[in-house]
């Protein structure tokens with residue numbers, strides 16, 4: 001098993017697309033959590049979104065909530081793409097057969113891929129935290145404010161919640177890749193769900209129909225949004241809204257993670273490899 | 275010891291299509307077995323079932339006596355339906371990744387690269403390889419486990435004549451080292467050059483299984499007048515059992531270098547020799563007959 005994990009790590013650490021995803025996540029995170037609000041604050045573009053956040057929210061004490069604010073939307077989307085790539089590329093390049101004639105146990109290879117995804121999303125979350133922390137120090141220094149860090153409990157809870165939510169999206173990516181045996185369609189459909197359908201449901205359907213509002217509370221997106229909201233992400237961020245209690249949100253996300261992963265493994269195990 | 279490959283009534287159905295039909299395949303230890311059939315005959319499907327990539331609809335598979343399960347492919351190397359690797363990794367990195375999956379030491383990698391003559395280009399990205407180089411990397415990957423059984427699906431696909439000759443040489447060398455080889459092809463002539471036995475598959479069924487020699491050997495054909503006298507003379511020269519009358523000509527089972535001596539002797543005996551030529555059996559015709567006529571072999 002360990003040698004399979006190492007093989008997967010070697011594959012994905014060398015893959016330029018993965019570093020591109022990480023770079024985009026870090027860049028978007030700095031741009032929307034720091035650059036634009038800061039520009040708005042200093043009056044350069046006075047009607048920039050989020051400008052009312054104020055300087056306080058950009059200081060180191062608040063960096064965790066800024067780092068995880070993007071999880072329900074673009075970070076989740078990028079994690080989903082990562083999950084699709086980890087599994088779907090083996091279909092796209094027809095490398096499943098190359099791997100599975102070396103080791104016929106699909107369960108082991110799938111297990112190695114799950115560990116790879118867990119590691120990848122952890123690196124993603126840690127990168128976002130590092131980037132946000134750095135940006136907040138820059139803001140504090142430029143504005144000559146004192147540097148106060150959040151407590152370790154806040155930091156751990158924020159990192160853990162963001163990790164759980166992004167891994168859940170990545171596991172949906174893996175499941176879609178296995179179900180559709182490709183890369184492009186799973187990425188497309190995953191993003192349509194994550195970025196379009198989910199927002200239509202919460203913005204248009206839920207206010208009109210009670211049952212949609214109730215059903216929403218069981219969907220992965222609103223639960224991810226609730227979890228990061230409870231961990232400090234500002235509710236003016238898209239997708240962030242405290243619809244359900246944090247414990248419930250964490251449990252629902254965990255249940256989706258387990259269900260997506262198990263379903264993917266089951267499909268992979270029983271289908272033919274072509 | 276159990277045979278390297280053994281299948282019983284192996285069957286695969288894709289909806290309406292019966293890709294493999296009650297196939298009984300037996301490959302003995304140490305032999306090079308040619309699995310021959312036209313496009314769509316079911317070769318790749320059969321090999322995929324042997325390797326556990328495709329599940330049989332019914333019937334069973336055993337490699338070295340083992341049914342699919344843990345350790346199933348421990349000493350089996352395979353190249354199925356063309357090579358496939360990660361395009362952004364170099365040839366060497368690809369082999370290291372696969373060695374990791376196989377659980378073999380990466381110190382095997384330089385050796386197999388050398389065997390397929392790819393050391394020079396091993397550090398270039400796989401995506402930049404030519405078709406022939408990709409195919410050779412595929413063979414290298416199949417050799418990582420020092421396999422006792424090598425399963426190769428159309429291994430000379432995409433190779434130029436020199437590359438094909440290299441591939442045959444490598445196959446013979448591996449066979450000489452004791453590796454059992456099962457290779458598929460749709461070219462009878464190609465299979466004849468490297469295989470000990472040949473199984474012919476058509477529409478998912480094994481329609482013939484023969485040693486290579488049984489597909490017919492080359493002979494010397496002589497058109498002479500009078501034919502009966504020529505037959506006597508030739509019989510005295512090479513042995514009567516090696517001489518047959520085929521219509522208007524004599525057919526002699528002899529080595530090519532005897533042709534001129536036979537000619538001289540016939541002329542000396544006053545026989546009029548109008549034609550004397552070396553005749554290769556029409557393998558393709560045999561093949562087409564076998565795969566066209568759906569006679570079923572027991």
Ligand SMILES: Nc1ncnc2c1ncn2[C@@H]1O[C@H](COP(=O)(O)OP(=O)(O)OP(=O)(O)O)[C@@H](O)[C@H]1O
Nearest residue numbers: 274288291293312313314315316317318319320460
């Ligand atoms: N995944 C699949 N779904 C449906 N039918 C399939 C599938 N794979 C193979 N077949 C069918 O099974 C039959 C055998 O195909 P197979 O690929 O085994 O042939 P082959 O002998 O390898 O041919 P070739 O020489 O062209 O490689 C064909 O009719 C093919 O269309």
Ligand SMILES: [Mg+2]
Nearest residue numbers: 317318355427
């Ligand atoms: Mg084929």
